Amino acid sequence: MLAPLSRDRIVRAAIQLADADGLAAVSLRKVAAALDAGPMRLYGYIATKEELLDLMVNAVHAEIRPAGDGWRQVLRSVAEATRQAAQQHEWFADLIGGRPQLGPHTLATGDAVLAAMGGVDLDTVVPAVAAVNAYVAGSVRREIAERRAERASGMDIRQFQAANGPYLERTFATGRFPALAKVVRDGPHLSADETFRTGLEFLLDGIEARISS
């Protein structure tokens, strides 16, 4: 015991805590306690809590590797993998895009994507990758936020209206938001998967149009 501790062990402990009880459960005291150490001990390995969060994000990026042939498959695969990572680590959705990430695994992912973009000219590649990243970050965050809200308001409710109960019903009954009410009533009830993929394909289609022009 008193295993010599390391950045890696600290990050792993923090991730375990975050996976189990959410980001709010990651306090330096609890992380340290999980490692049988006093809180101040951690400051020999990390400078600040923000750095720990950055390291956690970087660690998750290690799981995200692009796959497939051609720029379209590559972009799609990294988008899909990012989403999957956020489903395994919901806290990832809160952190993604919140601070510029420059850790080695994050850079490696970016590098692999760019490398796979083949001969596409840089004037297109740069905004295309940025756009996909932005879309994925926003999408995933909203999806996780909705999942949490659902979970918080009774475990088994699926319907959008029922989720927030009487409030929305009353609000729609006022007739102040007719277009919204119509969509909720008549619109398609897309699953999270479908919504994510449809939007992604919109974006990829737009990029493709530019590339092949």
Place this chain on the structure above:
Amino acid sequence: MLAPLSRDRIVRAAIQLADADGLAAVSLRKVAAALDAGPMRLYGYIATKEELLDLMVNAVHAEIRPAGDGWRQVLRSVAEATRQAAQQHEWFADLIGGRPQLGPHTLATGDAVLAAMGGVDLDTVVPAVAAVNAYVAGSVRREIAERRAERASGMDIRQFQAANGPYLERTFATGRFPALAKVVRDGPHLSADETFRTGLEFLLDGIEARISS
């Protein structure tokens, strides 16, 4: 004195604090102090701090009104307006998409967008609006995060590499990320405006392709 206090006054005070000193400066104690009240006084008007944050987001949504004719202009205008709001209220970028927003102004914006989407069929409208929202949220968040990082590391540095100083230089010198290094060296240096708009047009192009097919 002892003006009777109200949700509105509380939200306005909180927004003023957040605009001036960032989200972290919004504590119930400070908000209350700005209104010459004790902290507990606020709990007569809001149930929890999260509710206050939701109200702040809702208030900003009041500034975001779609404009223009046709679905494309409408989506573009609301995207642009959202981005502008986040530039005036940087904390808005941290909150957007972090929780489902059901405040009246937020719903009103959604309603106006949907109403303006004209005769486009709902199976397309729903994922299209969701995608644009996701893209905007992700884009804006990353943009603000980068701006903050720039600001934190010396006020006048513009270059991506210089921003994080020697670390990135060393990292690129290792040759582990050749594709990334190439892009940083040879790629276009797009302004935040250009990046945002280009990505948005990609997405809108993709949506348009679906609509007109």
Place this chain on the structure above:
DNA sequence: GTATAGGTCGATACACTGTATTGGCTAGTG
């Protein structure tokens, strides 16, 4: 006019946060 009841407001209290400081222990050297 006085006494009592009710209800609102805020001071205090609690558990917790990230981090600076400081004290004590340990290990290595003369």
Place this chain on the structure above:
DNA sequence: CACTAGCCAATACAGTGTATCGACCTATAC
């Protein structure tokens, strides 16, 4: 053996969101 240097952790501090509870103020009833 004496002493010193360095490291680790306990304590301390300023702050957080919020529950609790006591005091005051008002308004009604006698």
